[in-house]
Every structure is written in C-alpha cells, then in structure tokens.
Amino acid sequence: MAEREYRRLTRTHMRRAGFFAAFATRSSLWLGKDHLLSIDSTGYTEQYKRFYFRDIQAILFVASKRRAIWNWVLIIPTVLCLAWLATALSSSRNRDAGAIIAAAISASIFTVPLLINNLLGPTCACHLRTAVQTEELPPLSRVRRARKILNRIRPLIAAAQGQLAPEDISARMRGWVESPAAAPASPRAPDPSFVVDDPNAPPRSVP
Amino acid sequence: MNSPLVQCPRCRASLLDGIFNQPEPSPCPACSVPLQIEVFPALFRRIASGRDGETVMVEGESTCYYHPNKKAVLPCQGCGRFLCALCDCDLNGQHFCPACLETGKAKGKIKNLENQRTLYDSIALALTVLPIAVVFGVYFTFITAPMALYIAIRYWNAPRSIVHRTRIRYVIAMVLATLQIAGWILLIYFITTARSRHHG
Numbered sequence: 001m002a003e004r005e006y007r008r009l010t011r012t013h014m015r016r017a018g019f020f021a022a023f024a025t026r027s028s029l030w031l032g033k034d035h036l037l038s039i040d041s042t043g044y045t046e047q048y049k050r051f052y053f054r055d056i057q058a059i060l061f062v063a064s065k066r067r068a069i070w071n072w073v074l075i076i077p078t079v080l081c082l083a084w085l086a087t088a089l090s091s092s093r094n095r096d097a098g099a100i101i102a103a104a105i106s107a108s109i110f111t112v113p114l115l116i117n118n119l120l121g122p123t124c125a126c127h128l129r130t131a132v133q134t135e136e137l138p139p140l141s142r143v144r145r146a147r148k149i150l151n152r153i154r155p156l157i158a159a160a161q162g163q164l165a166p167e168d169i170s171a172r173m174r175g176w177v178e179s180p181a182a183a184p185a186s187p188r189a190p191d192p193s194f195v196v197d198d199p200n201a202p203p204r205s206v207p
Numbered sequence: 208m209n210s211p212l213v214q215c216p217r218c219r220a221s222l223l224d225g226i227f228n229q230p231e232p233s234p235c236p237a238c239s240v241p242l243q244i245e246v247f248p249a250l251f252r253r254i255a256s257g258r259d260g261e262t263v264m265v266e267g268e269s270t271c272y273y274h275p276n277k278k279a280v281l282p283c284q285g286c287g288r289f290l291c292a293l294c295d296c297d298l299n300g301q302h303f304c305p306a307c308l309e310t311g312k313a314k315g316k317i318k319n320l321e322n323q324r325t326l327y328d329s330i331a332l333a334l335t336v337l338p339i340a341v342v343f344g345v346y347f348t349f350i351t352a353p354m355a356l357y358i359a360i361r362y363w364n365a366p367r368s369i370v371h372r373t374r375i376r377y378v379i380a381m382v383l384a385t386l387q388i389a390g391w392i393l394l395i396y397f398i399t400t401a402r403s404r405h406h407g
Contacts, residue, residue: 057250063241161248170224172251
C-alpha cells in the first residue's frame with residue numbers, strides 16, 4: 001500500500017468565521033513530508049494553507065477563557081436538570097418512570113459536554129507565524145493537544161532549520177537590533193535613467 | 208514582518224526575549240495573559256533580496272529564453288526553457304519560469320500551489336441524502352437524484368480532497384440516486400397504469 005502523503009494531526013474544529021454553524025468553516029491540521037497543511041473545509045470546498053517547516057518562525061499559544069465560558073453555560077442547566085432528577089427520584093410515593101427518564105436524559109445532555117469540556121483540559125488559541133503572515137490554527141484549541149502537536153513537529157522544524165537554544169535568542173535579538181543591516185531595506189528609489197536602460201523593464205515611450 | 212519582534216496575539220505588545228522557548232507559559236508583560244512562545248531560527252533569518260540576471264559577456268553562452276542578453280543559470284522544470292536568475296522561481300527546491308508557475312497554478316499541475324479544491328463527491332452525496340432528510344424534501348429528489356448521478360459520473364476521475372479520500376461517497380451517492388430515480392419511474396408507471404385501468 002502506498003504511503004499516504006498526509007497524516008492527520010487533529011480532528012476538524014470550527015473556525016470562528018461563519019455566523020451560522022451550517023455554513024461555518026471547519027479547520028483541520030495535517031502533517032506532510034516537509035510542511036504542515038491546514039485545511040479549511042465548508043464541506044463542499046476545501047482551502048489549503050501550507051506552512052513549510054523551514055519557514056515557520058514562531059508558534060504562539062495564548063491561554064483563553066473558552067473552557068470557563070462553556071462551564072458557566074453548561075453548569076446552570078446541569079444543576080437544574082440534576083435537581084429535577086433528584087426530585088423525581090425522591091418522590092417515593094408515586095415514582096413516575098417517565099419523569100425520571102426524561103430528567104436523566106436532560107441531565108446527561110448537559111452533564112456529558114460539561115465533563116468533556118473539563119476532561120480535555122485548559123483552552124488556548126494557537127498562532128503560527130511565518131515571514132509573511134500570522135495564522136490562527138483553530139484545531140489547536142486545547143493546551144494539552146497543542147503541546148502534543150508541538151512536541152511532534154518541533155524535531156521536524158529543527159531538522160529543517162536547526163536548533164535554537166534559549167540563551168541564543170537574546171544574543172540573536174541583540175545582533176539583529178545592533179546590526180546596521182537590521183533595518184529593512186528601503187525600496188530603491190526609481191532612477192529614471194536606470195529604468196529606461198534596464199532591459200528587464202516593460203516597453204515604454206520615452207519623450 | 209521581517210523583524211524578530213514577536214507580538215502578543217491578545218494585546219499586540221511587542222514581546223522581548225525571556226519568555227521565548229520556556230517549558231511553561233509566562234505572562235505577557237503588557238496584558239498578563241499566559242503565553243507560551245516557541246521561536247525558531249527562521250525568525251532571525253533575513254529575507255534574501257532578489258537576484259538580477261547576469262549579463263552575457265561571452266558570445267555563444269546560453270541565454271535566458273525571456274531575456275536574450277542575460278546568462279542562463281538553469282532550465283525550467285516545467286518547459287525546459289533556459290532561465291536567468293531573474294526568471295528563476297524557486298518553489299520548494301523546484302525551479303520554474305513565471306509562465307509555467309502561472310499555468311501550473313491555473314491547471315493544478317503543481318500540487319504545492321494548489322490552494323482550493325471542490326469536493327464533488329460530497330456535493331453528490333448531499334444531493335441524495337439531504338432531500339430525504341428534510342420534511343417534504345423527498346419530492347425534490349425528482350430533480351436532485353439525476354443531478355447527483357450526473358455529478359458522480361462526470362467527476363468520477365476529478366481530484367478529490369488533497370488528503371487521502373476514497374470514492375465511497377460517489378458510490379453511495381450513485382446507489383441512492385439510482386434507487387430514487389427507480390422509485391420515481393415506478394411511481395410514474397403505477398400512476399399511469401392505474402389511470403389507464405380506471406379509464407378502461
């Protein structure tokens with residue numbers, strides 16, 4: 001069997017782009033031979049972004065409050081449903097099996113997502129920086145998963161770029177700032193004679 | 208963005224070294240949000256300036272196809288034409304002329320440049336499944352089933368998702384569409400025969 005070109009790193013995750021869930025873009029992350037592939041899918045079309053290991057400058061994780069928000073959203077109906085279930089169970093005289101089942105189903109609808117939300121661990125937002133863009137990676141929304149993926153791709157990036165020790169960073173930053181070449185090259189002012197003489201320039205009429 | 212200054216994604220404050228490549232998250236000096244930043248040597252790599260083509264000095268030297276007075280440095284891997292340093296477009300180790308790069312992107316010949324695909328298999332499957340999943344949607348299968356069958360046959364060999372994906376959606380769509388079309392044919396047949404019996 002031929003080796004697959006891409007290996008799945010994460011499951012699909014909703015990108016915060018669409019208002020309606022039905023039309024929202026789902027994003028997933030795949031590992032290629034020399035790059036990360038981010039796929040944004042609407043279900044009927046896919047858009048690809050490739051991040052070559054040699055071009056990745058930084059990966060940033062920012063802690064987010066998404067887990068706490070979801071906890072507050074889920075905990076209130078969970079408590080209400082559990083109270084309903086407790087009431088249904090405690091009414092010993094005329095136990096209504098239908099009410100108990102309805103309360104149990106309602107409680108599980110909110111309890112299971114609440115448990116999953118907490119079992120998956122703290123949330124974060126992950127950003128990947130290259131020379132030309134900083135891209136958010138929605139699939140890496142949990143700290144544990146993000147670290148796992150980072151540990152997996154770090155050796156691949158190091159193989160493409162080399163290692164960078166923490167003590168080297170400050171030295172390199174200083175070197176960048178102090179070096180006269182650090183300033184971004186200003187665009188060369190157009191020299192009329194140069195432009196006219198340049199054989200690569202497009203044809204133009206010279207008065 | 209050719210600068211080693213990394214900004215906090217939350218407050219956009221420039222971050223100084225000391226919080227990079229740490230095993231545990233550190234607070235942003237400006238907004239105090241916990242940050243974990245992993246930087247790589249590419250952050251300090253300066254973007255190389257573009258090269259100019261070298262002018263031909265010796266007669267008989269191979270020249271660029273697009274610039275006859277520039278020295279050829281390598282052939283295009285798409286069309287084989289000689290290219291000068293100016294026309295050489297390096298794409299992850301492969302060298303193309305601008306024309307091949309444009310054609311490759313437009314026609315999807317260079318896979319690394321492909322940035323979008325249409326999933327015809329998902330469209331065909333949705334055309335067969337969605338109408339029967341919604342109320343009164345089954346009447347729409349009169350139109351959607353032939354459409355799904357057409358799409359499944361027409362795009363059978365079209366590229367699917369760039370990641371591994373089988374043709375199972377096409378197969379399911381074709382089976383469902385065929386069943387729906389067969390159902391409509393049977394329904395029309397029974398209606399017409401029942402009417403002819405009633406009139407006869």
